Amino acid sequence: MDFDITFTPEQERFRARVRSWLDAHAPKDFPDLADPVLLTEADYLKQRRLGRELGDEGWLYPTYPREYGGGGLSPPEALVIEQELDRLGFTLPPYYDSGGKLGAASIMVWGAEEQKARFLPPILKGRVRTWQLLTEPEAGSDLANVKTTAIRDGDAYLVNGQKIFVGSAHGADQSWMIVNTDPGGRRHQNLSWFIVPMDLPGVSWAPMDLLFAGNERGAASGLKQTVYFDNVRLPAFNLIGGENNGWKVAGTHLELEHGLMQTSLGRNQLMERVFRLCKERLRRGRPLASNPRTRDLLADMHVDAQIGRLFHLRNYWLQSTGRPISYEGPQAYLHMKRAALRTSKALHKILGPYALTTDPHWRLEDGHLETQQRGSIVAQHPGGTVEIQKVIMARALGVGRAAAGKPDGQG
């Protein structure tokens, strides 16, 4: 076995190229924000510009085919780009583009050729920022219960309804969404998947009042919107994968969202911060880390972090070598969610009220630790609650039934 992600000399030469390119193109002195909600419009526009420039190189969505605006690169090359951005404190994409990340995957699989040609290049080259519109007041874990309707009307669909927990601050150019195209139809067979220009008449949005602080490391949005559709005329061309086939189309990206993204292979900035803080900060004249209970809690946090790293590393290996993957995605996601809450509690125990304050004079680590206290709670629902992760795992493993895709019943 070999747990090291190693790179060929050619890939290392590619790394050198990426590094010098980033030296020339990445914004300098970009703020290391505790809470992404603090991101200014000016800094957001810098992130978008970096995204466009990466897109011109084919490095924004490196593994997508060049003909659609991707880079045609291998998973290790994509990882090189992510690592080099991570070194400078940026993610790939450098801004919240969860909609592009997941939506592009569905368009690749389900889009007609002319749809791919129209919709993929703007996403993959960073010309647009995309939000995803899934959740509704009546459709959270039960996503198939969406009530927003899109009713065929000539060469368009007439859309009415609302979506919640959407996107980020600073707006989006387009969204994709799952809506009900057959209100009297059978469950799962009444849904369709659309890509929606956000400047259509009748589309509007307003921020939700939430316990802000996203926790999707770096890609965090920090802010969520309610999006309203009031008699929006949506061109029929924007229907991806056929009418009433939306549940299958969504399956493509939901699988991605359930723990198969590679973003967790970067360095663990939180653990680096906490270890350094506990060694340096004194309590009654002695470093926090000299207290036996604190040492135990830090060891627990380390073990949790290692398990999370290894789950993601294994998933990267399974994916990049084309091996079958079943329950492992949600397993990693489930662990991340649970470990985040354990970590919050451990930090609260170690630091007491200092873990909770954003007071500009007394806060620790520029507020990053307070953000983690909220972020771990906020992280419980995106991509499905822990209960939903377990439902998916149980089906994949075949608990109480034949394992998914394995007719002999052996999991």
Place this chain on the structure above:
Amino acid sequence: MDLSLTESQEMLKAAARELVEREFPKEVLLDLDASAGGFRPDLWGKLVDAGWLGALTPAEYGGEGGSLTDAAILFQELGRGPVPGSHLSAAVLGPLIVMEAATPEQKRVILTDVPTGRRILAPAITEPDYGWEPDYFTGTTASRLGGGFLLKGVKLFAQNAFGATHLICPAAVDGGGLGLFLVDASLPGVEVRPMDGFSSGDCEARLDNVEVPHSALLGGGAVNGWQSLERAMMKAIPVLCAYQVGGCERVFEMTLDYSRSRVQFGLPIGRFQRVQDHVIDIVNLLDAARLTAYEALWKLDAGRPAAAEVHTAKIVASEAYYQACNAAHEVHAGLGIMREYGLTLHTKMSRALYHYLGDPAHHKGRLAEALAL
């Protein structure tokens, strides 16, 4: 990066699984569980014949000279039984201590007899004042007597000491230092007694004025036994973890099968989400234990610093096996506590190995040191 086994490792694994299933069916394991000390010479012979006792012994002494990962693959399969007995002591920890501590001549004499099973080594380390830090090993004393030593003390919870031909005992040498002594179990004054209870493999080893020759002190004149013992333990621990992984794996399979076959309220019980929770807990524990153990093994085999990984692996594997058995009992309910079903073999073993070579609390302390906290 490659998390798969090599072709030869896959063959080793398949052969090991076949042998364990053929020679150690449930009836045999239940019988072993009920017998004093869990040792049967006929079954021991099967392991000798398979060449497993020499897994780590260098080829120059007739062993396989394999990597720790190779040994772990075997022990994972033994853990699936769980096949109890002296194998971990005799094939892993014992030879590793000898390799770390002994003089070349001692190595030749001792290790040559390890693969053949003629010498069955059993480290007997801990004492009535139980703990895995070196100052817990010094209740046993070694006084200089003529050309040799006089050993006195009680080693307690000594895994697999019953049936062993030789014990390896740390003892405080007069004049200072911790010595590691190879004690012939047939010497006058040595009394090894298996201990009963909700555990497996535990023994009491009494050293009542045992006279040993000077050559019994591993390393000749060296009395810095802790360094050697520690290095050997750090290599043996992830192999023990692999054994615990094998146990978790089997417990997971039993529980998954039962979730499909047991019908209550007109449905397989695995259709109930509260039951699913337990099964998912088990697979999460299993995968965490597997990945942490094999990462530690890989680092050790590559000669890289691996202290944090070894401590992490033991914390995770001990908790995983213990908690997986608990979850399996929740799913199996009454059936699970019937001895003939076989789950309790794992439950007992999970308890016995939880603290062996240091429990999670011990290793958390060591992990914090390894992380320079």
